[in-house]
Amino acid sequence: MPSKSSIEELFLPSTPGKFKDKSHHRQPHRSTSTLFLWALFLVALTAAYLSFQSFVDSGSKYFRIHWDNHVRSSAQIRRSNGFSVLVTGAAGFVGSHVSLALKKRGDGVVGLDNFNNYYDPALKKSRRDLLTAHGVFIVEGDVNDAKLLAKLFDLVQFSHVMHLAAQAGVRYAMENPHSYIHSNIAGLVTLLEASKSANPQPSVVWASSSSVYGLNEKSPFSESDRTDKPASLYAATKKAGEEITHTYNHIYGLSITGLRFFTVYGPWGRPDMAYFSFTRNILQGKPITVYRGKNHADLARDFTYIDDIVKGCIGSLDTAKKSTGSGGKKRGPAQFRIFNLGNTSPVTVPMMVGILEKQLKVKAKKNLVDMPGNGDVPFTHANISYARSEFGYNPTTDLQTGLKKFVKWYLSYYGYNHAKSV
Numbered sequence: 001m002p003s004k005s006s007i008e009e010l011f012l013p014s015t016p017g018k019f020k021d022k023s024h025h026r027q028p029h030r031s032t033s034t035l036f037l038w039a040l041f042l043v044a045l046t047a048a049y050l051s052f053q054s055f056v057d058s059g060s061k062y063f064r065i066h067w068d069n070h071v072r073s074s075a076q077i078r079r080s081n082g083f084s085v086l087v088t089g090a091a092g093f094v095g096s097h098v099s100l101a102l103k104k105r106g107d108g109v110v111g112l113d114n115f116n117n118y119y120d121p122a123l124k125k126s127r128r129d130l131l132t133a134h135g136v137f138i139v140e141g142d143v144n145d146a147k148l149l150a151k152l153f154d155l156v157q158f159s160h161v162m163h164l165a166a167q168a169g170v171r172y173a174m175e176n177p178h179s180y181i182h183s184n185i186a187g188l189v190t191l192l193e194a195s196k197s198a199n200p201q202p203s204v205v206w207a208s209s210s211s212v213y214g215l216n217e218k219s220p221f222s223e224s225d226r227t228d229k230p231a232s233l234y235a236a237t238k239k240a241g242e243e244i245t246h247t248y249n250h251i252y253g254l255s256i257t258g259l260r261f262f263t264v265y266g267p268w269g270r271p272d273m274a275y276f277s278f279t280r281n282i283l284q285g286k287p288i289t290v291y292r293g294k295n296h297a298d299l300a301r302d303f304t305y306i307d308d309i310v311k312g313c314i315g316s317l318d319t320a321k322k323s324t325g326s327g328g329k330k331r332g333p334a335q336f337r338i339f340n341l342g343n344t345s346p347v348t349v350p351m352m353v354g355i356l357e358k359q360l361k362v363k364a365k366k367n368l369v370d371m372p373g374n375g376d377v378p379f380t381h382a383n384i385s386y387a388r389s390e391f392g393y394n395p396t397t398d399l400q401t402g403l404k405k406f407v408k409w410y411l412s413y414y415g416y417n418h419a420k421s422v
């Protein structure tokens with residue numbers, strides 16, 4: 001048996017100068033096996049990663065196809081000469097009502113909404129559930145997402161865009177001014193960019209606001225009146241929207257209809273609005289703040305019921321002419337319209353509170369406060385003759401009737417005890 005040293009000698013390299021000491025000499029054995037194990041481990045890891053990746057890929061591909069199918073089926077038209085409409089802000093108050101009305105008459109509707117938390121997103125989700133039950137799919141996304149818009153226009157040849165997504169609310173603009181720029185200016189431009197590039201270009205109908213009349217004192221308000229004295233940043237962004245849409249009409253041939261809504265109210269409404277928050281406070285026994293104008297004059301609004309507004313939106317869509325551009329280029333002059341959609345009979349805020357008290361059978365605890373300089377205007381009053389002449393717009397619901405319907409909905413949705421948060 002050879003001695004230990006002779007065995008070691010057997011492994012001595014023949015070439016002098018390449019000699020390594022004992023410990024190094026044994027290393028190749030250990031490192032070969034370790035390397036082998038490492039290689040095995042790496043191979044296994046790579047295989048696991050690749051199969052996981054393909055699982056994720058096929059999963060996301062499945063969801064993509066699934067998503068595409070939802071969009072396409074929601075956009076399907078079920079009446080002759082029907083529309084395919086992209087409704088932005090579809091989980092919002094006006095958006096949900098308009099989407100439902102279009103779907104019910106056989107138009108294809110795809111909704112888009114970012115479900116932000118300006119007010120309780122649970123209410124928006126309940127509206128979404130209602131729309132889902134009627135076959136309207138709402139894509140969760142922001143109008144500022146150009147890629148998403150391009151994808152939607154890629155999937156569906158929308159004949160119309162009903163653009164209702166916006167940062168609403170007059171007084172909140174002092175708290176969060178940038179949200180108005182983000183949604184009402186940047187979001188509008190992103191949407192118009194997508195619309196002008198689409199083939200075919202859709203006709204665009206969008207929500208402006210009665211607040212553009214600002215400090216206008218001429219009554220009733222007509223579309224030809226001056227609108228260059230907005231009283232709030234909100235109003236200024238809506239006014240800017242009217243100018244911005246005009247440029248897209250002028251340069252790219254987009255058919256544009258702007259709708260100046262007058263204090264829209266009704267079932268499934270917005271919790272930030274006075275009639276809604278007053279209802280909640282009255283039922284909870286909490287005080288409400290009622291603003292007064294100069295010399296203690298009551299403030300007044302041309303409150304307009306949601307069903308009348310829906311008729312105005314649909315009338316606008318039905319009479320919207322086609323856009324004239326293609327390939328992002330104007331091919332001829334295109335339609336540009338702005339309509340007042342009001343009720344033509346202003347009611348003071350204390351009278352509105354009186355109607356609520358009667359409906360709720362509870363007396364309100366009113367704090368009368370001088371109107372703070374927060375963007376409010378003393379009164380609004382719509383002249384609607386233009387909308388009447390163009391598509392027979394004829395609001396038929398007075399505030400008493402409309403608030404009765406609202407209160408009925410409110411109680412069925414929240415109950416007397418407000419089980420859901422508002």
Ligand SMILES: O=C(O)[C@H]1O[C@H](OP(=O)(O)OP(=O)(O)OC[C@H]2O[C@@H](n3ccc(=O)[nH]c3=O)[C@H](O)[C@@H]2O)[C@H](O)[C@@H](O)[C@@H]1O
Nearest residue numbers: 168169170209210211261262263273274289290291299376
């Ligand atoms: O028509 C419009 O252009 C606008 O209508 C409403 O704005 P506003 O008329 O101010 O509606 P509310 O916030 O419901 O206020 C209604 C009236 O109640 C008054 N008010 C509001 C809140 C409050 O605590 N107390 C109070 O007396 C306001 O001063 C106003 O006169 C919407 O909130 C805007 O999004 C919309 O663009």
